[in-house]
Amino acid sequence: MxxxxxxxxxxxxxxxxxxxxxxxxxxxxxxxxxxxxxxxxxxxxxxxxxxxxxxxxxxxxxxxxxxxxxxxxxxxxxxxxxxxxxxxxxxxxxxxxxxxxxxxxxxxxxxxxxxxxxxxxxxxxxxxxxxxxxxxxxxxxxxxxxxxxxxxxxxxxxxxxxxxxxxxxxxxxxxxxxxxxxxxxxxxxxxxxxxxxxxxxxxxPFLRPVRGAVERPAAEPRAVPERAELSVREGLAYFVRRPRLMALAGITGISSVFGRNYGLTLAVLVTGPLAGGAGSFGTVSTVLAVGGILGAVLGARLRRPSVRTVGLLAAAGGLLQAVAGLSPSLAVLLVLVLPMAVVESVSDTAGTAVLQTDPPAHLRGRVLGVWSSVGTVWSLGGPPLLGLLMQGAGARGALVAGGLLIAASVGAGLLLRRRGGLLPVSALPAADGEVTGRAALGTAA
The missing domain is CATH 1.20.1250.20 (MFS general substrate transporter like domains)
Known part of the structure; x- marks a missing residue:
């Protein structure tokens, strides 16, 4: 057939x-x-x-x-x-x-x-x-x-x-x-x-999974008790006890609050200190969009992205943002905006890949649910916090301070991990979908 x-x-x-x-x-x-x-x-x-x-x-x-x-x-x-x-x-x-x-x-x-x-x-x-x-x-x-x-x-x-x-x-x-x-x-x-x-x-209905995919194996749906399979608490506990997911959440959170909100920060910078108008900001927005597309293509070339990759990209984006905040002209800003958007897009692709493949198969939906809730907090709380920072430090100050804060936070996290402050990835449970919920929670603790 x-x-x-x-x-x-x-x-x-x-x-x-x-x-x-x-x-x-x-x-x-x-x-x-x-x-x-x-x-x-x-x-x-x-x-x-x-x-x-x-x-x-x-x-x-x-x-x-x-x-x-x-x-x-x-x-x-x-x-x-x-x-x-x-x-x-x-x-x-x-x-x-x-x-x-x-x-x-x-x-x-x-x-x-x-x-x-x-x-x-x-x-x-x-x-x-x-x-x-x-x-x-x-x-x-x-x-x-x-x-x-x-x-x-x-x-x-x-x-x-x-x-x-x-x-x-x-x-x-x-x-x-x-x-x-x-x-x-x-x-x-x-x-x-x-x-x-x-x-x-x-x-x-006509889609068929491929061999070697990350989908839940046919034998696994009953591998955990039915009541546990519905437990929201189990997914939340796994997320909190998984150091690499907490690190990913921290990196993404600080980047979302103090960076990335370029529709706000760059709009104020262009129309304020750089004395541009709506047309100038439209040009900046276009460059951001082009950079995002280029970054998506580059991110798609990754094979085994890691939280470390996300962190390094976030730090690089933060430093670029800080330099962009000091731009003396619109032309200089446009030169910096393109790599900023590329780095952000590659980082997003790497982080999403880690998030969707790291948890055991029977917990992936709940882990994405936790991530969605946390991401909503960032999206709702980030702009007001950034607005307060801009009110006190101005557009340039917010871009520079935010970018340096992102880079410093990622650097401090990598230093702590190197000194043994975080469990090495090799000590954590495999994310191959074959570990039961309790085993994963126990070894990740």
């Missing part, structure tokens, strides 16, 4: 080791998954582009627009741990298919309300909250399903390709939004997003 057209070919299983950033696309399932994600990302950005305009049209308030975005993000702070536990408990492909179908239903509901002129702020907030809750399951499930389609050494490539697909989908969705609204109306953008979710749900 012929194999599924989306299953891995024998050639892909025996291909020699490659550092090509596109190596994950050798696997048919990954090619289809990337195509589905492009369609989904284009639909999502089409909806996001018109959603803020819709809120402004209904309320005339910028504050209300911010509120709708916060309501959609808030579930990630409170429900992500439960969402991660659900991903560990339920069959992955079924979970993705159902969550995508539910997200499509929300989009179609919104489209119908807009078409009937029955949409108001209350219904928009409710639908945004429902979307946020579903996303706490859909996000980690989609990430882990993508990893199932490639061997573990190709996970960085899959993540890099995913970043490129996201960028391409964003560009396509933003461009299509204006055309769609002009020709068919606002509701059509929501309907198109609903169709994009259904397309992903239709592709998922």
């Amino acid at each position: 012929p194999s599924s057209p989306l299953s891995a070919t024998p050639a892909s299983r025996t291909a020699p080791a490659s550092r090509s950033p596109w190596r994950s696309l050798r696997h048919r399932g990954m090619r289809w998954w990337s195509a589905a994600n492009f369609v989904s990302n284009a639909g999502t950005w089409m909806q996001l582009t018109v959603q803020n305009l819709l809120v402004l049209h209904i309320t005339g308030s910028a504050a209300a627009t911010g509120l709708s975005m916060s309501v959609q993000a808030a579930p990630a702070l409170f429900v992500s741990l439960l969402g991660g536990a659900a991903v560990d408990r339920w069959p992955r492909k079924l979970t993705v298919s159902v969550s995508q179908a539910l997200l499509g239903a929300v989009a179609f509901t919104t489209a119908l309300l807009v078409a009937l002129d029955r949409i108001d702020m209350t219904s928009l907030l409710v639908l945004a909250a429902v979307t946020g809750v579903i996303a706490t399951v859909d996000g980690p499930a989609c990430s882990l399903l993508g990893n199932d389609l490639v061997p573990v050494e190709d996970v960085p490539s899959a993540i890099g390709v995913g970043a490129l697909v996201h960028s391409a989908g964003r560009l396509a969705g933003t461009a299509l939004a204006g055309v769609t609204v002009a020709l068919l109306g606002t509701g059509a953008a929501y309907a198109a997003n609903g169709l994009s979710f259904l397309f992903v749900a239709a592709v998922v």
Whole structure:
């Protein structure tokens, strides 16, 4: 009987080791998954582009627009741990298919309300909250399903390709939004997003994991007791007791708060000390986007990224940020912004690969749930803290102080590890999915 057209070919299983950033696309399932994600990302950005305009049209308030975005993000702070536990408990492909179908239903509901002129702020907030809750399951499930389609050494490539697909989908969705609204109306953008979710749900059943992937082995689902498999506390305990994950969280956290928020810091620097305008900041934003794409390609070449790699890249990015804060002109800033964006993008790819492959297979959903909750804290708390720093030290001072703080923190962490302050990686449990939850927790303590 012929194999599924989306299953891995024998050639892909025996291909020699490659550092090509596109190596994950050798696997048919990954090619289809990337195509589905492009369609989904284009639909999502089409909806996001018109959603803020819709809120402004209904309320005339910028504050209300911010509120709708916060309501959609808030579930990630409170429900992500439960969402991660659900991903560990339920069959992955079924979970993705159902969550995508539910997200499509929300989009179609919104489209119908807009078409009937029955949409108001209350219904928009409710639908945004429902979307946020579903996303706490859909996000980690989609990430882990993508990893199932490639061997573990190709996970960085899959993540890099995913970043490129996201960028391409964003560009396509933003461009299509204006055309769609002009020709068919606002509701059509929501309907198109609903169709994009259904397309992903239709592709998922035909995807086949490859040999050597990081998916949960067939014999493992019952390897831990059923009640433990649903335990949020077990995933949280594993994360806290795993030194490399705590180090990754620390590096990412300090980088997120004191760096990376370039939409805020560089905007103030360009329009303030460098005396530029909106056009100048647009040029800086374009260079940042190009650097992010280049960084995703370079990150996809990684084979075995480590927390040390993430730390060194974060330190390099911090030093570049500090120098950028001293830029005497826009031209000098543009020269520095490109490598800043490249380093940040490679670091993101390396960190995501570590996060998605380090935990035992039956804990990966819960670990991603913990990460989502922590990341939401950073995204909500970072800009206000950085704003206070800028208010006191100015844009240049915030960039310089933040960059030096990132580099110094990473340097101090590496020094502590070298002196034995942290357990060496070799002393930690293997992340091969064959260690039971209690054994992993016990040896990581």
